[in-house]
Structure formats: structure tokens, C-alpha cells
Amino acid sequence: MQILSFLIAATLTAGALARFLSPFSDDSTIGRAATFSLKQVRNPKFVRNGPIQLARIYHKYGVPLPDDLKAAVARIRGHAGKRSTGSAQTNPEKNDVEYLTPVSIGTPGQVLNLDLDTGSSDLWVFSSLTTSSQVNGQTLYDPTKSTTANQLQGYTWQISYGDGSSSSGDVYTDTVTVGGVTFSAQAVQVAKTVSSEFTSDPANHGLLGMGFGSINTVEPVAQKTFFDNIMPDLDLPLFTADLKRSAPGRYNFGYIDPSAYKGEITYVPVDNDSGFWAWTSPAYAIGSRNFGNTTLKGIADTGASLFLLPSAAVSEYYGAVFGAKYDRSQGAFTVPCDASAPDFTFVVGDHGATITVPGNYIKYAPIDDAGKTCFGGIQLDTGIGFSIFGDVALKSAFVVFNGGNRTIGWATK
Numbered sequence: 001m002q003i004l005s006f007l008i009a010a011t012l013t014a015g016a017l018a019r020f021l022s023p024f025s026d027d028s029t030i031g032r033a034a035t036f037s038l039k040q041v042r043n044p045k046f047v048r049n050g051p052i053q054l055a056r057i058y059h060k061y062g063v064p065l066p067d068d069l070k071a072a073v074a075r076i077r078g079h080a081g082k083r084s085t086g087s088a089q090t091n092p093e094k095n096d097v098e099y100l101t102p103v104s105i106g107t108p109g110q111v112l113n114l115d116l117d118t119g120s121s122d123l124w125v126f127s128s129l130t131t132s133s134q135v136n137g138q139t140l141y142d143p144t145k146s147t148t149a150n151q152l153q154g155y156t157w158q159i160s161y162g163d164g165s166s167s168s169g170d171v172y173t174d175t176v177t178v179g180g181v182t183f184s185a186q187a188v189q190v191a192k193t194v195s196s197e198f199t200s201d202p203a204n205h206g207l208l209g210m211g212f213g214s215i216n217t218v219e220p221v222a223q224k225t226f227f228d229n230i231m232p233d234l235d236l237p238l239f240t241a242d243l244k245r246s247a248p249g250r251y252n253f254g255y256i257d258p259s260a261y262k263g264e265i266t267y268v269p270v271d272n273d274s275g276f277w278a279w280t281s282p283a284y285a286i287g288s289r290n291f292g293n294t295t296l297k298g299i300a301d302t303g304a305s306l307f308l309l310p311s312a313a314v315s316e317y318y319g320a321v322f323g324a325k326y327d328r329s330q331g332a333f334t335v336p337c338d339a340s341a342p343d344f345t346f347v348v349g350d351h352g353a354t355i356t357v358p359g360n361y362i363k364y365a366p367i368d369d370a371g372k373t374c375f376g377g378i379q380l381d382t383g384i385g386f387s388i389f390g391d392v393a394l395k396s397a398f399v400v401f402n403g404g405n406r407t408i409g410w411a412t413k
């Protein structure tokens with residue numbers, strides 16, 4: 001409501017109120033009907049502004065602003081400075097086994113390449129405290145060289161991952177920056193021990209968990225993830241993953257890049273009770289076959305390389321690939337690298353949206369120098385309790401992880 005019209009309305013209200021409260025005023029108009037008219041004049045300084053006017057209606061009826069409108073209003077009112085966005089390139093290792101993202105820790109910044117992992121919630125790094133025999137060329141975070149590092153005395157952590165790897169250590173807080181977004185008191189878990197899987201990968205300097213805080217392993221008090229900490233200051237409470245096959249991809253924070261995807265983003269609910277970004281796909285299809293009606297309950301996991309599915313789906317898939325087999329020596333399905341591998345398509349939501357994983361992505365990587373036999377990009381999820389939409393699936397899509405309303409969005413690209 002314009003200021004002038006608001007004042008007029010207030011005046012009218014006050015006058016009416018005065019008459020109601022004291023019907024016996026000394027007003028000389030008593031006994032005669034009082035009439036008057038007011039000429040409205042346009043406020044030349046009033047500037048139309050859609051989002052502001054729309055926001056005022058929401059405020060008038062006490063309805064919270066939708067995230068997009070809130071962000072638009074913040075930008076218009078110049079509060080955008082209080083909001084932030086960020087963008088970080090992420091780089092695949094050989095065979096896309098993981099994607100590493102530069103992260104600055106400490107003052108002055110010590111840059112380590114970390115695996116941003118939506119399947120865990122600890123930010124841990126190789127450090128000057130890591131057992132020297134377990135270090136193999138990794139960049140080490142040294143808290144003694146950071147003027148902003150503070151140890152959480154008596155705090156420890158220990159984590160084990162689905163692939164059998166593990167690490168443990170002590171806890172500091174320090175300034176952490178990813179893609180230009182900074183949090184000044186982020187829990188940084190310094191490794192004192194790491195398992196051989198981590199020692200054997202010089203390029204990987206640690207993990208930055210992007211799962212939910214409920215599965216952070218720090219004791220005696222679990223610590224918030226980097227995303228938990230920056231979410232309130234982001235333009236939008238979300239991050240996006242745009243992973244690519246054998247090419248750099250990108251994690252964006254606080255905004256959705258419309259040039260990064262095609263068509264519409266389809267959002268579905270996330271069940272974070274497990275601490276993971278768990279969601280359900282209602283159906284899948286192999287190649288040009290019809291969609292079945294078997295749901296896939298799984299997690300979107302940037303920290304897992306492969307696409308782990310129920311045995312029925314895996315058997316149906318490899319049954320359609322000439323020469324595919326379960327190789328006991330690999331403990332996994334393999335396919336001839338020159339095989340014609342069908343696409344794997346899964347449904348998102350209940351309005352027909354789908355994501356297609358190209359068959360070539362499922363001829364994951366050669367297991368021999370001759371390049372004749374390839375490791376399958378789809379493998380069994382037996383014993384895990386859920387499927388894993390790992391990088392083989394994620395790099396087939398543009399994926400939005402919305403921590404505000406706990407949804408996950410999928411789009412083709």
C-alpha cells in the first residue's frame with residue numbers, strides 16, 4: 001500500500017474511531033450528516049516494483065516468502081550483499097573415480113583438493129598430524145601455520161566408508177572457502193590416521209561432506225557441515241552438482257545456473273533420516289524397453305563412483321549386453337569394452353520426467369591394458385540397504401540439492 005494512501009486510511013480510521021469512542025464530541029456537525037471527499041494525488045516518487053509489491057501482499061497475510069521471491073527482494077533492497085553465491089570447478093580423477101575440488105583452509109589460505117561428498121558429513125583433511133607413513137604426496141593442512149585455527153580440545157572423530165576405507169583424528173575450527181563462499185569457524189577434522197585407500201591416492205587431500213549433519217562423526221559434539229553453515233547466507237538454500245564424464249564439472253552454491261541444464265528441473269522429496277540425500281525413483285527402463293514399475297530407493301552420492309542398483313535391475317541390464325558377465329575375480333559385473341551397451345533410464349517424479357545414463361557411461365573403465373574388458377558402471381547394491389546414484393548416474397544430469405525444503409531436483413543437460 002502506498003505511503004500516502006496508507007496515511008489517508010489511517011486518518012479515516014482514527015476519525016471513525018474517535019466518533020465511536022466519544023459519540024458526544026463537541027463537533028458542530030452533530031445532528032447533520034457529515035460528508036466530505038478527498039482528492040488523491042499520485043505520489044511522483046512511487047516506483048512500481050513487482051517483487052516488492054508481491055512481497056507486501058505475502059507479509060500482509062503473514063505468509064512466508066517463497067525462496068525465490070525472498071532472494072529477489074533481498075537483491076532489490078540491496079541486502080544482496082548479505083546473501084552470497086559461489087561456484088567451484090571440480091576435476092575428475094582417472095576414470096572419473098572421484099571429483100576433486102580446490103578448498104582453501106586457514107589464514108593464509110592453504111589450498112587442498114577435496115572430494116565433495118553428499119554421502120558423508122565430515123570435512124576431514126590430510127594434515128601435519130597425519131602419521132607420516134600414511135602420507136604419500138598429499139597436500140597437508142598445518143593448523144600451526146594458520147592464524148585463525150583453533151583446536152577443539154578433546155574433540156575426536158573416526159569415520160568408515162562403504163568401500164571399507166577409513167580415517168580418524170582431531171578437530172580444529174578455521175576459515176574455509178569453497179568457490180568464493182567462506183565460513184569463518186568451520187570444523188576442520190585433521191587426520192591422524194588414514195587407511196591405505198586414501199594413502200594410495202596422492203591427488204585426494206581429504207573429503208568435504210555435503211550430507212546431513214546427523215551423521216557427522218565428531219565426538220563429544222557433532223559438527224555442522226560446510227553447507228549447513230553457509231546455507232543461511234546463500235541467496236538460495238541449495239547447491240548444485242554438474243559432474244561430467246572425463247571433464248571438469250562444477251558445484252554451485254546458492255543459485256541455479258539456467259545455462260547448465262535443458263528443459264525443466266523436476267524436484268522430489270528427500271528423506272534425510274539416514275543423513276543422506278535419499279529419494280525414490282518410481283521406475284526405470286533399459287534401452288528402448290518399456291518402463292517397469294519397480295521403484296528405486298537410493299541416495300544421491302557424489303562421493304561414490306558407480307551406480308549401485310538392486311539385483312533385478314542389474315541382472316536385467318547385463319542380460320541385455322552381449323558378453324557381459326559376473327566376474328568372480330573382480331567381484332563385479334564386466335562387459336566387453338566394444339559391446340553395444342544400452343542406456344539406463346530412471347524416472348523422476350510422477351509427471352514423466354526421466355534421466356538417461358548413456359550406455360557408454362556403463363562401460364565404466366578397462367580392467368586390462370588390452371582394453372578388451374570393461375568394469376561395469378552399474379553394480380549390485382546388495383547389503384547396503386539402498387541404491388546409490390553415484391557419479392555414473394549424477395554425471396548424466398544437472399542435480400539440485402535443496403537444503404531449504406529438503407528436495408532434490410534432476411534435469412537433463
Ligand SMILES: C[C@@H](SC(=N)N)c1ccc(Cl)cc1
Pocket residue numbers: 117118119120161162163301302303304384388
Ligand atoms: C555412502 C557411500 S560412501 C560415501 N559416499 N562417503 C557408500 C556406502 C556404501 C557403499 Cl558399499 C558405497 C558407498
